[in-house]
Amino acid sequence: MTTSDDLLNQAISIYLSALKNLGHFVSQPASRYSLSFEQYLILQEIVTKPGIKLMDIAHQRRVTRSAVSRQLRVLLNNNYVRQEQVQADRRKVALVPTAMGERVATNVQTRIRQRFAKWVDIYGEARGQKLLQLLDEFxxxxxxxxxxxxxKDKENND
Known part of the structure; x- marks a missing residue:
């Protein structure tokens, strides 16, 4: 086996053990409120920028409006967010958090911060910064x- 094969096997092992579980680690505080982590992030965006438009969120996240719409539907159904017509242009709709949405966003953010603080306590701030830097570079x-x-290029490379 080559060094490249060893590296591949190690990468697969880390993916199966650490990276897949990292998603659960990050999303668990939001799941208590029937939210995915992505939905929580959208809720947090609406809480910090009341009146933001769906297309602004889509643009920031570099996704389609329909992708944000699907996530937003959960926020609307759970009464975390409401839609309001923009007075200056009635064709546009602004997103506004409800009081419950603000409480949920605050609770989730508090739990995420607590979990992250534990992570930093265990792993160390310097090592954490280095890990995040390496992941960002990757x-x-x-x-x-x-x-x-x-x-089309991807399909030809697969």
């Missing part, structure tokens, strides 16, 4: 260029 150099490739 994302910028490997993951994002792969995601930015046109779909």
């Amino acid at each position: 994302n910028q150099q490997v993951i994002q260029p792969e995601n930015d490739q046109p779909r």
Whole structure:
């Protein structure tokens, strides 16, 4: 087996044990309120910027409006957010948090901060910064260029 194969096997092992569980670790505080982590992030955005438009959220996240709409539907159904027509242009709809949505966002944020503080206590701030820096570099150099490739190119490379 080559060094490259060893590296691949180690990467798969880390993915199966650590990275998959990292998603659960991050999303667990939001799940108490029937939210995914993505839905919580959208709720937090609406809480911090009341009146934000769906298309602004989609643009910030670099996703389609329909992708945000699907996430937003849960926030609306749980009465965490409401839609209001913009007075200056009645064709536009602003997103506003409800009192319950504000409480949920605050509770989830508090629990996430507590969990993250434990993580930093265990792992250390300097090592945590280094880990995040390495992950960010990997994302910028490997993951994002792969995601930015046109779909046809990806199919030819697979």
